[in-house]
Amino acid sequence: MKTNLFYKIGLSIVLMVLSAFLFSKSYSQIRYNSNGKLTIGNTQPYEFYSQTVEGSGMYFTCFTNKFLQLDVSPAAPRIAGTGNQIVFYNTKTSAFNSIQVANVYNYSDVKAKINIRPSVYGLNTISLLRPVTYQFVGEKEMGRSSNLEIGLIAQEVEKVLPSIVYTDDEGKKLINYVALIPVLIESIKTLQTEVNELKKSVK
Template sequence: VGIGTPTPRALLDVGGLTPVNPSPLALFGSNINAASSIEISNKSSAANADSRIIMYDDAASSSTLNIVQPSTGHTGGALLGIPRATSSFIFANGSRDFGIGTVSARSFILGTANAERVRINSGGDLIATAGGAKFASFTGATFNNAATAAFVASAVKVGVAIQSTSSWTGSGATNTGLTVDVAGAPTNYAAVFSGGNVGIGTAAPAYKLDVQGGDINASGSVRANGVALSSDIRWKRDIEPVTNAGTRLGQLRGVTYYWRRDEFPKKAFGPERQLGLIAQDVEKVFPEAVISDREGFKAVNYPALIAPVIEAIKDLFQRSDAGEKELIALRQRQADLERQFFEFKQISDRRTQAAEAEISRLKESMKPRAQQHVSAKGIGSNL
C-alpha cells in the first residue's frame, strides 16, 4: 500500500522516499515542519489495558531495535529523545553518547534540571559534578556493595589518591586533603590537613597524628623514637602510693614465649621469640595494669608497672640505707670496743709490769735474810 507514492517499497509506504533497505513497514517524510511521529494509544481504563510496541526477530545477528543516523542531512540532533517539559529526559546521539536528564550528552551522563551531575567519559573515568562544575573524579573505582564504597586498584597502583591539580587556596594548614564526618555533626571525625597533621576525632590536630576520644589498637608492633604518657597532676584525683610493691612484684614471673600465630592469623603476630609477662599473672597483683577487650582477651599496660618498680627500688634503697647505717653503728661499736680493749690492755700491762717489779724487789729484799738463816744453821750444826 502506498500513500503519497505510486511505487510503494514496503507493505505500507507513507511519503514515497526510497528506503535504504526494504522493510515491511516504512514511514518517510520531507518538508514537514512538525515532529514526525507514530502515535499508539489506548484510552481504556481497564486494569490490563496498556499500549505496546513489540519487536522481535529470529535472526542471530540482527538488532531488535536499531536507531541509526542517516548518512546525509543534519546529524546534531538526538537519535532517541524522550521529552519532558522543554528538555529531553533520555537522550542519545550519533556519537554513542547517552544521557538521562540532559540533552548535552557526552559519553554516559546523568543529570537533573538539564545540568550534568554524573558522567562516565570515553576514557572510563567516573566524574561527579556539582552545579555543572567538576566536583570529583573517580578513576578505576569499584563499589563493592550498597553498604560500603571501596576503591580497589590493581597491583602496584594507587587505590585512593587525593591531590590538588593547583596550589592550595585559603589559610594554609586549615585546608583539608581528606575529611570524614557525619552529616549534621559539629566536628570532623577524621581530617588530613595540608600542613601535614592528621586528626582522628578532632578537627584541629596539633601533631602529625592526633587521635582523640578513644584507644588506638594495632595488631602489629608500634615503632617510635619515644613515648610520652599523660601524667599531669591536674588531671588526677584520689592519688595514693603503691604499697607492698616489692612483695607483689615478687609474685610475677618473666617468661619467654612464641605467639600462636596459626590459631590467631588476624592478629598478625610475628614469628620471633618474645619476652614479657602473662596478663593473668599481672591481673592478680596489679589489676590496674591489665586491659580486656570485647572478646575477653587481655593486654598488659607495661608502662603502668613502672610505678611499683620505682616503689620497690625505693624500698630497697631505704633498706640498704638502714643497713648501711646499722653497719656504720656496728663498726663504731667495734672501734669503741677495740679502743676500750687497748686501754684495758695498757692498764693491764702497766699493772703486770708493776707487779713483776714488786716481785723482783721482794725477791731481792729477801736474799740477805735467806743467807743469814743458812749461816746460822751451819753454826748450830758445828756445835
C-alpha cells in the same frame, strides 16, 4: 515516553556539566593528573605521593555508630576513635600490629588527677609477678618473626594488679606495662633503704 526521554537527556546534561566543573583544571576539587596523581580539594600533588587530600581532617563512621576521626588542624595532628581507643589490629589475621616510634608520652598532668595518694604497691607486689619467655601462637603460619618474647601473663598479673589488665570485647587480655614503672620505682626505693640500713649496721 517523550517526557521520559527529555528527563534522561536533561539529567545527562546536568551530569556532564557537573563532571566538567569537578574535573576541570582551573576549578577542580577532584583532579586526576596526567602523571597518575590524584588530588582532592584546592591543593597540588605532594612530592611522590599518589594521593593528596586538602582539608582539616576526616571522619569515618559505620552503621554501628563506631567512628575514627583524623584531625590535622592542630599543631600536632590528632587521631580519635570510639571509646577513646585506637587498636592496631589486623582483623583478617587476628593479630596485633607492632608500633615503631621515637618516643611515647603518657598523659600524667596533675590537673587531670584526683584522689592522689602514695602507692601501696612495691617490692611485695613485684615478688608476686612471674616473668616468662614465650612465643606467640601462629607467628610462623602468618609469615611473621617468631622471636622469643619476654614478658608476663595477663591472667596472672590480673590477680595481683587487676587495674593494669584490660580485657577487650573479644576477651583478649592486654597489660599496661608502663603502669609497672611506679611499682618498680617503689621497689628500688625499698631495697635502697634496706641497703642503707645494712651499711649502717656494718659500721
